[in-house]
């Protein structure tokens with residue numbers, strides 16, 4: 551791979567193996583001369599590749615007209631001389647201007663196309679970014695917070711720190727942490743526009759102005775390295791299909807000596823009495839259903855290995871069981887109702903399951919609710935908490 555550091559904030563790279571030319575950072579030259587090495591690299595890339603040249607601008611935060619015209623001129627000239635070549639500009643909705651600006655090129659030159667890489671970038675995306683997922687997040691955090699508020703200090707949470715909640719969903723965890731622990735700074739990032747809109751509404755309703763809600767891709771964040779004392783990522787490594795990429799990013803933004811805190815489930819271990827067999831059957835099926843969409847809701851006990859493989863030390867792992875006895879049993883029942891709606895009502899339908907399967911699948915959730923609300927019943931949902939320190 552060749553690389554040119556054209557200024558502190560701008561990078562150009564060409565990877566011959568993947569035929570990808572990448573521009574990242576802020577590129578605002580006063581004259582073309584300042585970016586001449588990058589422009590030459592693009593010309594050399596064009597000479598070298600066959601078929602398709604990918605132009606990756608997913609992390610291109612800003613570009614002025616001087617730079618845009620310099621790079622685009624090279625591509626347009628190549629379209630004239632190389633009818634065998636196609637150009638695919640890969641943008642991200644996180645830096646939305648790139649899609650608009652590069653999108654015009656396709657109208658001038660059909661050899662150039664634009665792909666927005668994060669429009670469908672992981673298999674579970676259509677479910678978790680949907681508004682129908684919001685009741686799941688709302689009811690879940692209400693139940694888990696009772697446990698996490700006492701657990702968090704053992705994993706590095708304390709007053710005055712800088713923290714980031716990555717894959718924050720509707721941002722309720724950030725609000726609770728702020729009230730309980732008073733960190734100095736909280737960034738809360740997610741890729742669901744529906745969840746972030748909800749989060750901002752809730753924050754406005756409570757007069758909260760100092761949580762930085764941010765739209766972004768957790769696997770390729772625009773946040774700087776080594777910024778946060780504490781980075782949380784709850785119930786999300788099990789959702790995004792490249793947990794290694796997420797962990798690498800959590801590691802990157804964490805300060806040396808800081809901690810990354812993750813929570814995950816093992817759904818097949820959800821339990822209840824009475825009607826334990828039906829409940830057990832349904833949650834085994836939940837795990838299979840998620841795995842069909844490349845999500846691993848059995849990840850919880852694998853957390854230690856995942857953190858170790860990502861380079862963390864001083865790893866601490868513990869688990870807790872959310873139960874119907876934690877508070878009002880109806881709160882537990884509300885979580886299950888929200889799961890049934892999305893898992894049986896949307897995901898199983900999308901997988902193409904038969905009405906008979908879906909009916910039996912639903913029955914396990916109903917039986918879990920029955921166990922939770924039964925005067926002598928017991929219902930549980932186990933969670934694994936793990937954190938690791940970024941070495942100094």
Ligand SMILES: C[S@@+](CC[C@H](N)C(=O)[O-])C[C@H]1O[C@@H](n2cnc3c(N)ncnc32)[C@H](O)[C@@H]1O
Pocket residue numbers: 678679687690691716717718719720723739740741742745766767768769783784785786789790
């Ligand atoms: C199960 S929810 C958990 C939300 C929240 N942490 C909680 O515990 O309530 C998973 C969240 O991860 C987000 N997510 C998944 N992959 C992501 C990615 N690559 N970048 C940003 N957010 C992502 C989804 O939008 C969703 O809000």
